[in-house]
Amino acid sequence: MARSPSLHVAVIGAGIVGAAAAxxxxxxxxxxxxxxxxxxxxxxxxxxxxxxxxxxxxxGPMMDxxxxxxxxxxxxxxxxxxxxxxxxxxxxxxxxxxLEAELVAEHGADLAAAGERVLDVDRPTLLNRxxxxxxxxxxxxxxxxxxxxxxxxxxxxxxxRSAVTVRRNAPVSEIVMRAGQAVxxxxxxxxxxxxxxxxxxxxxxxxxxxLGDILIxxxxxxVVTDRAAAGRPAIDGHLMAASYLAAKRGIVRDNAHIxxxxxxxxxxxxxxxxxREDHRADQATDAATISAILRDALDLYPPLRQRxxxxxxxxxRTASRDGLPIVGPHPHLGGVTIATGFEGDGICLGPFMxxxxxxxxxxxxxxxxLSMLAPQRFxxxxxxx
Amino acid sequence: MTDLAKTDLAKTDLAKTDLAxxxxxxxxxxxxxxxxxxxxxxxxxxLRVLLIEQRDRLGGAIHRQPAVGAPQIWRGPARHRRNWxxxxxxLEHVAERIELRTSTVFLGIDGAxxxxxxxxxxxxxFARPVxxxxxxxxxxxxxxxxxxxxxxxxxxxxxxxxxxxxxxxPPEGPIVVxxxxxxxxxxxxxxxxxxxxxxxxxxxxxPWHKPKALARLMTAGAPLAEAASYAAVLALxxxxxxxxxxxxxxxxxxxxxxxxxxxxxxxxxxQARHLLIxxxxxxxRAGIPLPAPGAEVPVLLAGDGREILxxxxxxxxxxxxxxxxxxxxxxxxxxxxLEAALSKxxxxxxxxxxxxxxxATPPTPQTMLCRCEGRRYADFAALPADASAxxxxxxxxxxxxxCQGRFCGPMLAELRGExxxxxxxxxxxxRPVSVAALANFSTDETES
Amino acid sequence: xxxxxxxxxxPVSFRPGExxxxxxxxxxxxxxxxxxxxxxxxxxxxxxxxQACVVAIAGEGAVEACLTPARxxxxxxxxxxxGLRHD
Numbered sequence: 001m002a003r004s005p006s007l008h009v010a011v012i013g014a015g016i017v018g019a020a021a022a023x024x025x026x027x028x029x030x031x032x033x034x035x036x037x038x039x040x041x042x043x044x045x046x047x048x049x050x051x052x053x054x055x056x057x058x059x060g061p062m063m064d065x066x067x068x069x070x071x072x073x074x075x076x077x078x079x080x081x082x083x084x085x086x087x088x089x090x091x092x093x094x095x096x097x098x099l100e101a102e103l104v105a106e107h108g109a110d111l112a113a114a115g116e117r118v119l120d121v122d123r124p125t126l127l128n129r130x131x132x133x134x135x136x137x138x139x140x141x142x143x144x145x146x147x148x149x150x151x152x153x154x155x156x157x158x159x160x161r162s163a164v165t166v167r168r169n170a171p172v173s174e175i176v177m178r179a180g181q182a183v184x185x186x187x188x189x190x191x192x193x194x195x196x197x198x199x200x201x202x203x204x205x206x207x208x209x210x211l212g213d214i215l216i217x218x219x220x221x222x223v224v225t226d227r228a229a230a231g232r233p234a235i236d237g238h239l240m241a242a243s244y245l246a247a248k249r250g251i252v253r254d255n256a257h258i259x260x261x262x263x264x265x266x267x268x269x270x271x272x273x274x275x276r277e278d279h280r281a282d283q284a285t286d287a288a289t290i291s292a293i294l295r296d297a298l299d300l301y302p303p304l305r306q307r308x309x310x311x312x313x314x315x316x317r318t319a320s321r322d323g324l325p326i327v328g329p330h331p332h333l334g335g336v337t338i339a340t341g342f343e344g345d346g347i348c349l350g351p352f353m354x355x356x357x358x359x360x361x362x363x364x365x366x367x368x369x370l371s372m373l374a375p376q377r378f379x380x381x382x383x384x385x
Numbered sequence: 386m387t388d389l390a391k392t393d394l395a396k397t398d399l400a401k402t403d404l405a406x407x408x409x410x411x412x413x414x415x416x417x418x419x420x421x422x423x424x425x426x427x428x429x430x431x432l433r434v435l436l437i438e439q440r441d442r443l444g445g446a447i448h449r450q451p452a453v454g455a456p457q458i459w460r461g462p463a464r465h466r467r468n469w470x471x472x473x474x475x476l477e478h479v480a481e482r483i484e485l486r487t488s489t490v491f492l493g494i495d496g497a498x499x500x501x502x503x504x505x506x507x508x509x510x511f512a513r514p515v516x517x518x519x520x521x522x523x524x525x526x527x528x529x530x531x532x533x534x535x536x537x538x539x540x541x542x543x544x545x546x547x548x549x550x551x552x553x554x555p556p557e558g559p560i561v562v563x564x565x566x567x568x569x570x571x572x573x574x575x576x577x578x579x580x581x582x583x584x585x586x587x588x589x590x591x592p593w594h595k596p597k598a599l600a601r602l603m604t605a606g607a608p609l610a611e612a613a614s615y616a617a618v619l620a621l622x623x624x625x626x627x628x629x630x631x632x633x634x635x636x637x638x639x640x641x642x643x644x645x646x647x648x649x650x651x652x653x654x655x656q657a658r659h660l661l662i663x664x665x666x667x668x669x670r671a672g673i674p675l676p677a678p679g680a681e682v683p684v685l686l687a688g689d690g691r692e693i694l695x696x697x698x699x700x701x702x703x704x705x706x707x708x709x710x711x712x713x714x715x716x717x718x719x720x721x722x723l724e725a726a727l728s729k730x731x732x733x734x735x736x737x738x739x740x741x742x743x744x745a746t747p748p749t750p751q752t753m754l755c756r757c758e759g760r761r762y763a764d765f766a767a768l769p770a771d772a773s774a775x776x777x778x779x780x781x782x783x784x785x786x787x788c789q790g791r792f793c794g795p796m797l798a799e800l801r802g803e804x805x806x807x808x809x810x811x812x813x814x815x816r817p818v819s820v821a822a823l824a825n826f827s828t829d830e831t832e833s
Numbered sequence: 834x835x836x837x838x839x840x841x842x843x844p845v846s847f848r849p850g851e852x853x854x855x856x857x858x859x860x861x862x863x864x865x866x867x868x869x870x871x872x873x874x875x876x877x878x879x880x881x882x883x884q885a886c887v888v889a890i891a892g893e894g895a896v897e898a899c900l901t902p903a904r905x906x907x908x909x910x911x912x913x914x915x916g917l918r919h920d
Contacts, residue, residue, distance in 0.1 A: 039773030046779050152779040168773050226787060226817060226895065226912075230869020268869070284496025284810050287512060291826035298824050306894045306913075308817040308887075310787055314496075439881055441850075441902050446880055452850035488902075490881070505900070508893075525882045535885075537864040537875035544879035544899070552848075552855045669882060756885060759872045787884035817884065819894045 010194035013201035015045035020354020023158040032164045037171035041152035047315030049263040050150045055091035055143035059110035069352035090237035091146040100242035101139035108141040132303035151347045182335035200339045202318040217281035218317040220274040225307040233264035285312040319343040328374040410435040412518040414491040417445020419521035419688020422703030428479035447696040455553040493813030510826040524666035524689040529745035533635035535756040542572045542663035555581035558658025563587040574615035582622040587630040590741030601736035674811040698730035755793040757786020774806040836905035847903040854898035867912035
């Protein structure tokens with residue numbers, strides 16, 4: 001299968017996307033060096049919920065891509081690569097006001113139109129599935145085919161099951177070009193020669209490629225609780241409030257807005273998020289935001305009253321100006337491919353997009369049409385010039 | 386002290402006065418010797434102080450006061466009682482400038498610079514603006530892990546000592562005290578005097594093999610006299626004290642514990658109800674953000690939470706921290722010659738560490754390192770040798786549990802040969818906090 | 834007569850001012866392991882650091898036994914599981 005046994009690819013960024021690309025490049029016979037300023041899963045991958053969720057996606061290309069990406073998780077689970085790390089679980093879209101109910105119903109219709117199974121759930125059924133759910137919940141839909149995976153576990157597995165050379169504490173300062181073609185990357189004083197370069201460095205991609213006008217950081221603050229159950233999810237599904245859909249559909253854009261999700265982790269803990277703070281790339285959390293998240297979470301799911309907060313943390317999502325990821329060859333820098341801008345959808349899309357980027361680097365067509373994600377789309381504008 | 390607990394300066398609406406900034410209190414976290422000494426020194430200099438203590442009364446671990454009605458079987462060295470009585474009396478004189486909040490846990494500093502506190506009685510997290518902060522939250526005990534250390538019946542020696550001071554009663558049933566450090570002798574002697582002499586004291590170190598360090602210890606004065614008094618009690622009660630001896634493992638058997646002990650190359654079994662373990666002290670620093678020296682709101686460490694120098698030095702170190710804050714805030718600070726005394730305490734601790742220096746038998750793959758998350762040595766050994774701090778946390782799940790790495794952190798540092806890098810920015814809450822209490826936080830309060 | 838609280842259904846007497854941890858240990862209750870058995874629980878450090886003695890107060894939530902003053906009538910238990918799934 002190895003068509004270019006001598007091909008050496010430098011992959012910049014050991015998050016879930018970079019790790020997936022590195023894994024599939026190596027599986028196809030390429031020599032791969034995976035570089036990270038810190039280490040695997042050090043950025044958004046290690047600071048995110050684990051929703052492999054179609055239910056949360058904006059209608060249109062993202063919803064379709066998420067369906068492919070979730071199916072890819074399923075096949076990787078089945079073929080052993082991700083065995084034990086991807087779990088099917090339902091997403092419950094829940095509304096607490098009439099207005100929210102209308103939004104959830106509309107989103108449900110969009111999901112159904114995209115081919116997704118959408119189930120009506122009446123309140124008694126819902127209470128049976130999620131005992132203790134708040135009185136305010138007046139409408140809910142179940143998306144039964146969603147799933148869950150922890151980004152850092154996926155990253156670790158992808159690297160364990162490949163011959164990728166991982167270099168930690170290796171910040172790339174520059175992509176070295178010669179005659180319009182990438183010939184390597186600079187790590188401190190070292191030049192690492194490479195035949196191709198994949199930039200999957202999240203917000204770190206901004207400095208490397210001058211994407212400051214195209215990529216924006218969007219901070220999300222989150223909370224992890226103590227265990228509500230031992231070694232299994234404490235409730236039977238991922239609770240996604242209408243406030244989260246409103247943010248994802250672009251109805252609300254406000255740094256103070258809480259898009260509430262309550263994610264029951266396989267450890268028995270809850271991960272509760274989150275804020276959506278544009279242009280914030282720091283990882284600090286503040287009591288005003290965290291307490292607002294918790295008040296909303298208690299309203300939706302009052303049994304959380306008995307839990308303790310073990311830690312708060314923030315992840316920095318990397319969003320593109322038009323809301324779509326950026327995946328494909330750089331329009332002007334030969335041998336440079338980009339895979340970033342996954343916003344809050346990196347865990348869901350990561351393995352599939354990494355595999356797709358690998359195919360592009362190897363000169364193959366990706367399994368599905370990704371032309372809408374091509375970096376080219378920004379090149380008529382100011383950047384990527 | 387009970388009157389002080391009622392002192393309530395909270396009604397003053399400071400935020401509305403022009404003097405708001407200069408009238409803001411200096412925060413002192415921790416009501417042990419360092420914290421109380423710092424609070425008293427600041428208040429005596431005329432500053433307002435907000436003194437935070439997690440327990441329902443002051444004292445800390447060393448000056449833990451007995452519960453009402455507890456039998457006063459054994460009351461600790463007279464020197465400690467005198468020191469505490471003097472601090473308590475000075476505290477009374479400046480009580481009107483000290484707002485004492487007991488049953489309140491310091492949660493750290495959030496990304497907006499708020500100092501956050503968990504009021505356990507009110508079930509509410511609150512924030513208070515402060516001019517400066519002195520964090521004096523003492524030490525945590527180090528544990529050299531062995532199979533079974535996480536079992537019920539195994540307790541830290543310091544923990545057992547705190548309980549003994551509070552209740553006046555030793556635990557019932559046979560006790561073994563093991564590990565390394567002067568605390569082993571102290572706790573064993575205190576248990577003996579309270580009526581339950583331990584079966585054995587097992588010290589891993591071999592101080593007799595370190596004559597130079599011993600010679601340095603001989604000049605110590607008060608601590609030496611204290612150690613001699615413990616040794617005398619243990620001799621009187623015929624408690625066997627072994628050096629060069631350690632626990633290799635412990636398992637539950639019926640009502641008690643079976644303890645596998647190594648002495649030299651010989652192994653034996655002991656049956657006991659309680660195993661008290663301790664392998665030295667470490668400053669309890671997890672998650673405390675220390676801003677740059679020029680920061681607008683300085684944060685200083687004091688006492689054993691800064692450097693393990695013991696209870697006597699903690700009082701001086703609290704005064705030192707208070708002086709530093711006073712001069713930062715433009716007040717005249719007393720230039721008492723503290724450094725010489727602190728340096729003497731440091732030399733004593735160094736000699737002690739040298740005298741007892743020993744290497745614990747390495748953990749087996751099954752040995753628990755992180756009790757909170759149930760992570761064993763094998764899980765740590767499976768991580769890549771160059772694993773980043775993030776990987777150790779996420780993949781290894783070390784430092785992710787409820788104790789936030791206070792116990793597995795020093796263990797991993799010992800095994801790796803270097804300290805684990807801390808999260809940046811430092812994480813709040815420093816301690817787990819009730820979801821309901823944190824949800825009760827409101828930003829529009831500056832006073833609570 | 835001393836006041837008492839309850840550990841599961843068992844009355845545990847305490848002296849005023851005493852912590853939950855002290856009273857439990859005096860009553861011979863050493864095993865505070867949470868339900869579900871991932872980790873063991875017990876009074877260990879007595880300064881609120883190790884989190885091994887966390888127990889649940891009915892109607893309130895989880896607290897460190899070593900920091901919490903005992904109160905008459907409080908109902909304590911190992912940390913519970915909640916939101917159990919029907920499987």
